[in-house]
Amino acid sequence: MPRQSISFSKPNDKVLKAQVDSEEYSSKSELVNDLIRQARKQQSQIDWIRAKLEESEQSDFTNDSKEEILKQSRSLLYGEI
Template sequence: MTRQSISFSAPNDQWLNNLLEREEYASKSEIVNDLIRKARAQQSEIELIRAKLMASEKSGFITQTREEIRAEFKAELRRNGEL
């Protein structure tokens, strides 16, 4: 594992210390690693959503009316026994 030296602002350091005092984590390193894991997971989710949006934009426009789309959804729900 790589070692790093980082500095925290006073409010962030106090927040980290509070987590340690409540024994939610064993060390500040554990907290930072957990935060990084969560940020990476969130970034992956954002990238997935972005890719889906781009694919959707490339698929073009629809010609159905709102009512036709709604009827199609309801028909699918009926077929699946959900309505």
């Protein structure tokens, strides 16, 4: 596995250290790799949703634009306006 040297801000390092200290992860590297896997999975899900929105938009399933649907979704999920 390729080795990398990265720096963390103090707050982020505290979070990583706490996770390792609680034995949730065996090392910071394991935790960072897990976070990257989660981010990749989340991006994959976002890409799928975006494709479905575009498909719906093109099939006249909805009159709302992709941006309007995403805005509504964010509002429901995160309480944004």
